[in-house]
Amino acid sequence: MNISEFCIRRPVMTVLLSLAAIVAGAVAYTKLPVAAVPRVDFPVITIFANFAGASPETMATSVALPLERELSTIAGVDTISSINGQDTTQITLQFVLGRNIDAAAQDVQAAMTRAQRRLPIDMTIPPSYRKVNPADAPVVLLTLSGGDTPLYRLNDIASTIIGPALSRVPGVAQVLTFGEQLYSVRVRLDPDRIAAMGLAFDTMQQSVAQANSNTPVGLLNGQRQQLTLRANDQPQNADEFGRLVVAGRAQAPVRLNEIAQVADGVQNERVAAWRNDTRALVLAVLRQPDANTVEVVDGVKASLPALQSALPPGAEINVMLDRSMSIRDAVHDVQESLIIAIGLVVLVCFLFLRRVTATLIPTVAVPISLCVAFGLMYALGYGIDNVTLLGLTIAVGLVVDDAIVVLEAIVRHIEEGMPPMQAAIRGSREIGFTVLSITLSLIAVFLPILLMGGVVGRVFNAFAATVSLAVIASCVVSLTLTPLMASRLRGHHATQGRRPPLIDRVLEAGFRGIEGGYAWLLDKALKFRLVVWVLFLASVGAAGYVAVIIPKGFFPVEDTGFLLINTEGPRGASMAAMAEVQGRLSEALLQTPHVKNVVSNLGAVGGSISINQGRLFVELKPRKERPPVEHVIQELRQTANAFPGLRVFMQPIQNINFGARQTRTQYLYTLQGLRLDELYDWAPRLEQRLQTLSQLQDVNTDLQLDSPVVLVNVDRDRATTLGVTVDQVRQALFSAFGARQISTIYGQANAYPVILEALPEDQRDETGLAKLYIRAAGGKLVPLSAVASIERRSGPLNVSHQGQLPAVVIGFNTPPGVALGDAVNAIRAVEREMGLPPSIVTGFSGAAQVFQQALAGQGMLVLTAVLIMYVVLGVLYESLIHPLTILSGLPAAALGAFGTLYLFDLDLSVIAVIGVLLLIGLVKKNAIMIVDVALQRQRAGAPAFAAVREACILRFRPILMTTLAAGAGAVPIAAGWGAAAELRQPLGLAVVGGLAVSQVLTLFVTPVLYLGFDSLARRLSFGRGKVPAQAAPAE
Template identity: 30%
Template sequence: MSLARFSVYRPVTVLMGMLAVLVLGVISWSQLKMDLLPDITFPVIAVVTVYPGVGPQEVEEYVTKPIEDQCGLVKNLKHLSSVSQEGVSVVLEEFEWGTDMDFASFDTREKVDQVIDQLPDDAHRPYIVKYDPSTIMPVMTLNVTGMDDQQALRKFTEDVIKRELEKVNGVAAVDVYGGLEREIQVLVDHGRLAAYGLSVQQIEQAIKAENLNIPGGHIELGQREFTVRTLGEFRRPEEIEHITVAVKDGIPIRLRDVATVHDTHKEIRQYSRLNTKPAVTLVVRKESEANAVELARAMRKAVADLNQRLPGQVRVTVSWASADYIERALHNMYGVAEEGALLAVVIIFLFLSSLRSTLVIATSIPLSIMATAILMRFNDMTLNVVTMGGLTLAIGRIVDDSIVVLENIFRHVEEGEAPVRAAVRGAGEVGVAIIAATLTTVCVFFPIALVGGLVGEIFTPMSITVTVALMSSLAVALTVIPMVSARLLRPSGERRPSHPLLRPVDQALQAWERAYRRLEHAYGTAIAWCLRNRALVLGLAGGIFLFSLSLTRIVGAAFFPHTDRGEFTLSLRMPVGSNVEQTNQAALFIERTMVAVPEIELVTSTVGESAGGMSTTSVREASFQVRLKPRRQRIRSTDDVIKELRDKFSKLPGAEISFQTGMSRGGDAPIIITIYG
C-alpha cells in the first residue's frame, strides 16, 4: 500500500500524527535556547599560571619553559605556543578538529602536574582551561554607583551585590573592578627597629602568630559538651599595635614601639568609571552549559529586585549585555521568516485562485517547521542566526512538493474523478518525481555536515536544519496533502457561488488571472523567439555567466557579514613605562570626548591592571565599552561614529587606539597585525 493510499484511507491515523507533531513541535520550539551562533568546541587548551610581581623574562624562564616542555608530550598535539607577560604565563595547545577535548584536558593535567614542584614557590598553581569563547568572554557588564566613599562602595559591592549575583543560576564568576580595596599597612621605623635589635621578619612572624583562631578541642560538663577555641584574629586595627614583638630584659616590646598601623587602601592600580563618574564595575561570565539569553534575563530580574532593596542612592546599572544583540538579530530573523511564509501563501493563493487549495498547501509550512523543531530540541541545537537562516531558506522550498502533488490531484478532480480516487492517483503519479527533486536539493546541503574545521562547526546545524525541513515537507506532501485534498477539493462546477462580501476578491482574482494569461502569452512568444535564435541566446547566457564571475572580485568575501551592532569596544595602550596616572589622564580625555558624541548612550571604562578569563592588562592599558542609542534614535551608523573618534584620538601622543565591533577587530581596518614577543 502506497503512502498516499494509506493516508487517504486512514485519515484518523494521519490526523493523530499531525496533532502529535504540532504539539511536540510547539513544546520543543518553546524550549529551544537562543544564541548568536551554534555551540562551537575549539580544539584549544590553555595552561594559565599566575606569577605576581614578576617581569616577562622571569615568567618565561621559570614558568613558561618548564610547562612548555611538558605540554609538548601531550598526544595529538598540532601546535604549541605561549605568551609570557608581567605576572602571568599562558601556554596554548592546539589540536586537530574533532579531537576529544576532555581526554586532551586530562592528558594535559597529567603532564603539568609533573612539573608543579619545579615552579617557583610564589607562582600560583597552573589551571587548565578549554578554550571556549562563550565562557571566557563576559556576557554582561554592570556598574555600581551611589557612594562618594569608593572604599565603602567596593566593600559593599563585594560583600552584598557580588554574592547576590553569583546566586543566579548559570553564573560562573563575577569579577570586580574599580573602587578602593581596604588594606592594613604596618609602617616600620627602621631606626627604632635597629635600636631594639629586631628585624622585619620578626615583626612579620609575630603578626602571623597572633592573628590566629586556635581550636582547643572540647570539654564536657555533666551531660553537655562545649567546643573550645582560642580567638586571636584581629577585629580592629588598634589590636595590631598592642601585640608583643619581642621581650628584652623582661620588658615586652610592642608593635607600636617600632611601627605605626594605618587603616587605608591598597595602592591605586586601576580605575573604573561610568560616563566619566567613578563606579565599581562587575563583569559576569557564564558557565559552559548556560545560555547567554536566559542568563541575561535572569540577571536583569535579579538586578531589578536588588535595586529595590539597596540603601540610599546605590544603584546597579546594566551597561552591556551580549544577549541584547542576540535577541535583536533573532527577532529580525523571525520577522524575515514570517514575511517569507506569508508571501509564499499569498503567491500560492494568487496562482491557484482557491482558498481551499491554499489552505491545503499552507499546512505543509507549520508541520515541516515543527518537525524540524523536534529534532533540534532532542539534538540540543539552539535557535541562532545559522539555524534560523536555514529555516528561512527552507520555507520557500517546503511548499514545492505539496504544490506539485496538489496540482496533479486537482487535475484529476477536474477530469471528473472522485476526490478520494483523484488524491490516491494524483499523489502516486508524481511521488517518484518529488522524491527525486527533494533528494537532489538535500544532496546540496547535507555534505556541508561532513566538512571539517571551523566552517563545519558553524554551518553543520544549518545543513541539518534544511535537510530535516525538506524531508519533513516531502513526508507531508505524500501523506497529509492527499488526505486533506480528498476531503476539501471539489470540481470547479460544483463550487458554490461566493458570498457577496467576497465578490471584490473574486473580481481582483479574475483581473489577476487575465493579466497572468497575457504574461503567459508573452512568455510563450519569447520562448518561441529563443528557439529560433539558439546560438544568440546561448552566447548571451555564456557572456553573462563570464561577466558575473568577474564581479566576484568586486563583491569581495568575508567570514561574517558586517552589521551595525550599536556597540563597540575601544582599547587604549600607552607607551612602555607609562604609569597608571598617565594612562588615567588619557582615558579621561577619551571618555569625555565620547560622552559628548550625541549618538553615544553609555561609556564604561576600566583603566589599569585587571585580570579575567585568559587575559590580563597592565597599568598602561585601558578598555572602554561603548553603547550607542537605538538605531532609530541616531542618524549615523556605528562605523561613522568610530571613524570620527579615530580621527579625534589620532593626535594622542604615543597612544595606540584600536576598535572592535562584534567579531571583527579594528573597526573598518582591512588588516590587523599584532606582534608578540
C-alpha cells in the same frame, strides 16, 4: 497503494497526525534555548601565574617556559601561546575541537604540578587555570559601586553574597569580577626610620611574618579533661597590625607603626574599574552552554532587588551591558521576516491558484513543516538563534514548493474534468518521484555542511540541519496531507458553467500570455541550439570571472549595539596617568550622542597584562536612535583623536569570536623566530610598512621595547668584600618594590594578604634605591649604593611566545568596505617585497587563521556538494548523463549570486557561500521538473524533442510559481531589515540574485542540454535515463 493514496483514504488518521505534529512542535518551540548564534565550544584553558616584582623577561624565562614545556606534552593541544608582562604570565592553550574540556583541565593541572618544582621558589601563589570558551561572552555586566563604602568591603560582599546568589540563577555558569579589590593590609616601610633604628629591608619580611604567626600550639591532656592551647589571635586590620612588635632597641620594643605606614588597602593597586565616571566593581555573568540567554538575563535581573537590600547604605548594583537586548531585537526582527516571508509566499500561491481553498492547501504545509522542524530541533539539541531562524525563514519558500508541485499536478487533472478524488490519487502518483528527487537532492547539498569540521562547520551545521529538517517535513506533508486536502476540492468553476471573476480572467489571460511568449522563445532556442550553448558557456566563464574578482571576506560585521575599545598609553605610563586619561576618554565618549554607558577597566584584564593598556566596554543607544555601528566607530575615532599619546583601538563586539583570547583588534598576524635579535629587528620594520597599507587600519604590535627599565648592577666582588650576598640585594629590592606578600590574615569567609613595600614616595623613581640598606655578615648596615650601580635603560614591556618560540603579534582591522581577503593578500605581498629571512616564520591566528582555513575549503565544499548531488540524481534516474542536464543551471545561479553581491558592494563571505550552496539545491528543482516529465514522455514513446518541449510548457507555470515562492521567502532577508541584518543579508541577496538569473537561463538552457546529452547517451548506448516504473504516469 502508495503513501498518498493511503492517506487520502484515511483522512481522520492524516488530520489527527498533522494536528499532533503542530501541537508537539509548538510545545517544543517554547522549550528551545534562545541565543545569538549556535553553541560553539572552543576548548580553551588559560593559565595565570603571578610573581610579584618579576620583569617580563623573568616571567618569560623562569615562569612561562617551564610551564609551556610541560603543557605542550598534553594530548590534543592545537596552539599554545603566552604573553608575559610585569609580574604576570598568561598562557593560552587551545585544544582541537572535540577535545573534552574537563579531561583537558585534569591534564593541565597535572602538567602544572610537574612544572612546579622548576618554578621560582619565591612564587608564593602557585599558577592557576580557568576553562574559557571565547565564544561565550558575558550575557550581562553588572556594576557594584559603594558611595562611602570602601571597594574592598564591596568586594567581600560580591564574593560571598552576590556571586554565589547569581550562580544559583538557573542557566548561570559563573560570575567573574573585573577590577577586583581584595582587602589587604599594606605595610609601607620608611627607609630612613629603618636605617635610624639599625634595621634593614632584607630582614623586615621575616620580622613581620614572625610577629603575625598563626601556627597551632598544641593541647593539654589531663586525667579528666583535655584543653586546647591558643596564643594571641591574629591581627585583623591595619590598626592591630601597626601595634605589632617587630624588633627591640635599647630594651624598648619597636612597633611596626613606628617604622612604617600601616594602612587598610587592596591586594593589587594596579587593577581598577569604573562605571561611567564612578569607581566600581564589574561583575560579568556567563551562561551555561545550553541555557536560554534571555531567561538567564531575566533571572539575573529578578534577583537584583533582593541583592540590593543586602548592600550597605549608599551602595548600589546596576545593569550596565545587557547582551540579551540585541538578541531579543535580532530574534524579533527575524521572526518578523519569517512572517513577511510566509505572507509573500501565500500571496504568490494565491496569484497563481486564484482560489482561497486552493491557496490554503500549500499554505498549510508551512506551519506544519515548521512545527515538525521545531520538534526535531528540540530533540537534536538545537535552539533559536540568528542562524537557525535564518534557515527557517529560507525554508518557508522551500517547504511550500513540494506542496505546490503536488497541488499543480492534481488541479491540472481536476480542470481537465477528472473527479477530485481520482485526480488527487493520480496526480500524487505522477509527481511523487519528482518530489522525492527534489527533496533528496536538496538535502544532499547540505551534507558537506553537516559533515564540515572546524568552527565554521559548527556554526552552520545548525543552519543546514534546520533547513533539511523543514524540507523533509514538507516532503512528508506534500505526499500525505496535501493530496488529502486536494481530494476535497470541487471542480473548476469553468467546468460547472460559471463565469470566473474578473481578476481570475485577467490573471489567467496574463499567465497564458506569458506562457505563449515563453513557448515562442523556447521554439527559437530549440531551433538555434548553438546560440544557447554559447550562452551557456558564456555564463560558465562569466561566473568564474566574477568569482575570481569578487572580494573574499569572512563573517559580516554584526551590529550588536556594543563596542570594545582598547587603549594604549605611552611606554612606562603609570597607573595614575592611565586612570586620568582613560577617565577623560570615558567622559568624552558619554558626551557623544550615540553612547549610553561605558564600563572602563585598567590592569590585567582580558588579553592585556601591561599597565599602560586599558579596556572600555561601550553600550550604544538603540539602533533606531543612531546610525550603523561603522559610522559610530568613525565618529568616536574623531573623539579619541583628541587625546594625544593615547592609542585607541575600536571594534564592535561580535556574538561569535574565533580567537582563543581577547585582542585589541579583530585580526592577528604573527611572527616567530629562534633568534630574538633578528625577530625584534624585523617586526618593527614590518609593522611600519603595514601601517602604510590602505587595506589595513589600527595596525599595532605587542612588541614594546622602549619601556623604561632601571637596572641594578651588583658588583659581586665588592659585595663579597663587604659581606653582602646577591640574594640579600634581591630580597631587599623585592621587599621594597615588589608588593611582597609576607603574611596572610585568615577571616571567616576569605583570606587576606599582608603586603610589604616601601613608602609610595620612595617608589616613584630610582632615587628611592639610595635609601636601601642591607645587613652585612658582621651585622653592619651597608647602603645599596656601596655594592651596586643604578642605570636607566629601555626594555620590553611584555614578551610573547607562540608554540614555545619567541613571537611578535601584529594586530590589525580592516577599514569599511575592505574585505579581509584583500587585507591578507596585501600582507603577503609586503612579505615578498621586504624579503623576510627564512628563519622568521609568519602566519595568521584567531579569526584571520580561521578565514584562511575557510577560504581554502570553500571550493572543495561547493565541489563536494555538486558531486553528492550528481551521485544522488544518478542513482534516482539510473543515468550518468541526465544529472548533468539537471545541474546545468548552476553556472547561471552562481553568476547571479556573485554578480548581485558585487553590485551591492558585499564580499564573498562564509554566509554568502552558504547561500550559493543553497542555490545549488534550489535551481536544480526547475530542471528536475522538466527532465522528469521529459523522461516519462519518452518512456511513453515520444521523441526527445517533442518530449522536452512538452515538459517545458507543461511545467512552466509550477516552475515559475515555485521559483517566485522561494525568492519571496528570501526577499525579507535580502532587504536587510532589522537587527543582525548584516549576518543575513549576503545569503538573501545571493539566493534572490541567483534565482532571478537562473530562472531566465535555465528555462532555455535545460531543454537544449537535454537534447544534446540525450543524443550523446544514445551514441554511447548507456545511462539513457530510465525512470522507475512507479514514477511513470498512469495514462
